């Protein structure tokens with residue numbers, strides 16, 4: 471009798487299973503996944519976080535562990551430059567210290583993990599409005615930014631170091647009592663002089679449509695960050711791998727997807743300066759059309775096209791086509807039908823869960839079905855404007 475090793479069988483099954491279900495197996499996995507797009511790698515980042523070196527509540531290594539758990543490619547710990555409430559217990563005159571601790575830990579950790587993490591030296595220039603709080607990342611030396619009596623000097627120094635500079639939480643009610651992001655003369659000056667390059671449209675638990683409008687009108691890079699002070703798991707209700715899940719949209723931190731030529735600090739920086747980002751926040755994807763459209767086109771794949779077998783079709787000439795739309799990403803999609811066809815299985819609004827396959831029965835009335843066009847209602851490209859995509863059925 472031939473003996474088959476059960477482990478071998480399991481491996482074969484897993485291999486097949488993996489191919490069937492794409493990058494992720496058909497179960498919940500905490501690490502976030504989005505596919506690469508044409509010519510660019512999709513890198514997952516969070517460039518606004520805190521540790522005990524300013525007013526955060528964890529040691530920098532915890533931020534690294536969280537990022538690895540979330541499957542991120544790059545992070546920055548951006549301590550408040552001018553605000554150190556724990557300086558009695560943790561005196562740290564060196565503003566680069568959180569970066570150094572995180573980077574040393576990551577260099578050791580990267581030897582034992584598949585997806586390497588990149589740590590980028592950053593700082594949050596913490597001023598009253600205007601200009602409010604400003605992040606500067608890709609710094610050589612954060613100490614040189616400290617100019618307590620001059621808001622402009624720190625930003626100028628960051629630019630001298632060729633940092634990528636973005637405006638944090640421009641709609642923060644502590645600094646904008648009506649919750650509306652708007653530009654002051656100071657910001658206009660910064661944009662005019664090319665000293666400010668991006669703006670958070672998502673910060674922690676909040677989205678600002680007005681900030682998105684500012685980004686688009688002033689060609690600023692669209693950013694979304696966690697601005698985490700406590701624990702990612704607690705604030706964003708992230709479930710763990712081994713927890714049985716019945717939720718369609720598991721909690722996750724806001725991330726900025728950066729479309730970079732390759733996975734390196736230089737490429738990430740180039741992509742940020744070129745505005746190639748999309749923010750993933752709750753169930754929303756927010757980005758400039760030229761970035762969001764190619765991403766969604768890679769997330770949704772047409773899997774299988776079959777004529778519907780209808781037992782009750784008396785003449786045997788059904789013109790209904792069954793189409794499988796497979797979502798290989800961690801974002802859900804809400805699609806609005808823009809086709810002349812109606813569906814047998816859905817209304818005009820179709821919800822597709824993350825990492826799932828949705829079968830659509832299209833009533834073609836015998837017409838050629840080449841493309842399916844949808845408006846993506848959770849894909850925001852401007853205030854009250856949603857991206858349109860075309861899925862090729864050919």
Ligand SMILES: [Zn+2]
Pocket residue numbers: 594603638639
């Ligand atoms: Zn802040």
Ligand SMILES: [Zn+2]
Pocket residue numbers: 518519520594638697
């Ligand atoms: Zn912050």
